Amino acid sequence: MINPTIMRNTLLFALLISLINVNSLFAVAGGSEEGGQINTKEEINEYIQHHLQDSHDFTFWTNGKTGSHIGFHLPVILWSDGLHVFSSGKFDYGHEVAESNGKYFTLYHGKVYETNADGEINLDEEGHATNAKPLDISITKNVVGMLLTSLLMFLGFISLAKGYNKRSIPKGIGRILEPLVIYVRDEIARPNIGSKYEKFIPYLLTVFFYIWILNLLGLTPLGFNVTGNIAVTVGLALITFFVTQFSGNKDYWKHIFWMPGVPIPMKIILMPIEVLGMFTKPFALLIRLFANITAGHVVVMSLIALIITMRSQFGIVASSSISFGLAFFITLIELLVAFLQAYIFTMLSALFIGMAVEEHH
């Protein structure tokens, strides 16, 4: 089933990704043993945690020795009694307090808080900041990732759509995209939804490619972790939830609130269970995607970090080789997971919609 060419290309791609990924962390870790480099397990944990979170700066590489960052600042857009727009350079990676329209903001663990002019952060007993949080609709790194994905999808599929005007069989990138579109239509939408699939196919196609491309972007050294962000998966699952509920027919609601074919006491017992089921289905969707992608990122980064943690025992060459081998293997699996999670999200969305629009006889 697996074409040798595809296999070879996949291997090459994974090799490239792991090489760059290992290199980038190696660069971070390398150098002398002093200063702000990442050497200890705690620092590695911190670094991974930091990577998993959204960021107001787009950083390619951080020089641990000098503490300088290579990358660019992204615009910060806040809503707090008025709109505040400024560059994230004002925060200087959380070292400075940014002033905008008479209000003061600062970054604390990657999040924006309102503070006084001194940038004072009040913490509660559990170590969470109690300062007011403005509504942060900044163009963060994740937003950049989403915009990039949108742009890629838009360009790719517009070119595919335009291609049909000239010839009935697409050329170039359309050759790759068309079978995927047909796959989503014939293998995901049609079997799960049935005859009414055409109404829902734009959503299913969009969500499939959106998740897949974001997952793949997450594997690149650009360091996006969009689909591993809970806010993003909540947003996606919520859309599936609303699409399902609004397309539900009479039978669907009847099965939830007054299950036919069972005795009345059972109907009463089943009602809350079914109502709960309405919410657990999309909840499972959002947790599955979030957890899978986050876990993938943690595993890949931890394996890369083996270079540092195993250096004292095995030496630099051996630890690098072990780390590279394992990271390469996991990256291969992650490539599969990237597709699989997009497929599962789309397939389950189609299944839920199909259950809502199904006609019972």
Add this chain to the structure above:
Amino acid sequence: MEQLINDFSPGLFFMQLFIFLVLLLLLSKFAWKPILNSLKAREGSIADALQSAENAKEEMAKLQADNQKLLQEARQERDKLLKEATDIANKIKEEAKSDAAKQADRMISDAKNAIEVEKNAALKEVTTKVAELSLEIAEKLIRKNLSDDKAQKALAEDFMKDLKLN
């Protein structure tokens, strides 16, 4: 769980919803609709082409069957015609034969009749001739015989004998 809730960024959530919905709208209008329509049209035309090929095949088979049938019919017609022609020829031959026989019979019978008539006529003539000749002979004889008395007497006696016998 607490960490998750703490990590949840409402701003990112709204941005994500906004970007996704705009993308969905734009792609639906400018990409999915034309792509799916084109795919459908293409699949339709392929199905049509296959169907028409199938139809052509059927038509061909039907034509062939028709041809076969026509050929069969033509053969039968030919056989029938041939048979009829042979029959007619035979009949004509038979008729001709019987006609000829009849003709011959008639001619023969005519000839027979003619012969009979001629024969009768001839016989009559012969009879008459014979009678005349007999009379002449008899006259001559009588004339000669009656020239003497004796002969006359003898004859008369002969006649008398005959008369007596009768």
